[in-house]
Amino acid sequence: MGTVISADGTEIVYKRAGSGPPVILLSGGPGDSSGEQPLAEVLRPFFTVFTYDRRGRGQSGDTKPYSVERDYEDLAAVIAEAGGSAGVYGSSGMGMIGLEAAAHGVPVSRLAMWEPPYIVEGARRAVPADWGDRVAELIAAGRSEDAIQYWLVEIVNVPVEYVTSMRGTPFWAGMAASAHALVYDAAILRDFSVPARAASVSVPTLVMDGGDAALPWIRQGVQEVLRILPAGRHHVLLDQAHDVPPEIIAPVLIKFFEE
Structure with a gap:
C-alpha cells in the first residue's frame, strides 16, 4: 500500500501487486477499491497491478470543492507513480470514466472496458443528467x-x-x-450518453460484452461507442452476465495488455 498526492494536494491511497507492465483497475460507485482485488490477484503474475480508492472513498482524501478534473488528476497521479503511462481497465461505469480520462489527456496507453452502460436514445428509460x-x-x-x-x-x-x-x-x-x-x-457520467469526445481517444480500446447474455440496451451502447472510437475493437465473452468472474475476463485482458 502507498499514497500519491494529487494536483490539488489530496492524498490518494493505492495498492500495488505483481510485476511487469503497469495496469490500473478502476473502482467506483459508493465503495473503495476492495472489489477490484480478486481481479488484481489473477492479473498480478503478468502485470504490476494498481488499485486505488478514488477520492471520497475508502482511505483516500476528499478535498473540496469537487470537480471532474480532480478525478482525472487523481488517476494521472497514480499513473505517474506507475511510471508515466499505464493500461487502464474499468467494468461498467468505470469503463466510461476511463474513456473520459483518456479523452481528457490522462496518459492511458491502452483502455479496456467491460459492458459500459451507455444509453442510446430510445433503448431504455432515460437517465436525467442531473x-x-x-x-x-x-x-x-x-x-x-x-x-x-x-x-x-x-x-x-x-x-x-x-x-x-x-x-x-x-x-x-x-x-x-x-x-x-x-x-x-x-x-462525470451524467445521462450515460456516448460522448462525442470519444472520437479523440486514439489509444487501442477494447470494448467487451457478454453477447446474447448482455442486456439489449447495453449491447446497443457498446455498438455505438465502437462506431465512434478510432482504435476500438470488440470482444464477446459468450454467456457472461454483467458481473463477470475475474477468471473469465482475465485471459482476455492479459492478451490485450500484453500486445
Missing part, C-alpha cells in the same frame, strides 16, 4: 439509504425487489456510508 443533484438532496436530508436505492433502481436499472432484499445487509450499510461518492460519479 441525477447527482437528487442523490445529494437525499443525503442532505439524512436519507443515504434512499439515495442508494434511487441510484440502483432509477439509474442502474436494478429491479426494485432485488434492491429491497439487499437492505439491512453489511454490504448495503457500506454503500450507504459512502453514498456521497455517487455525486462525483454523476458529474
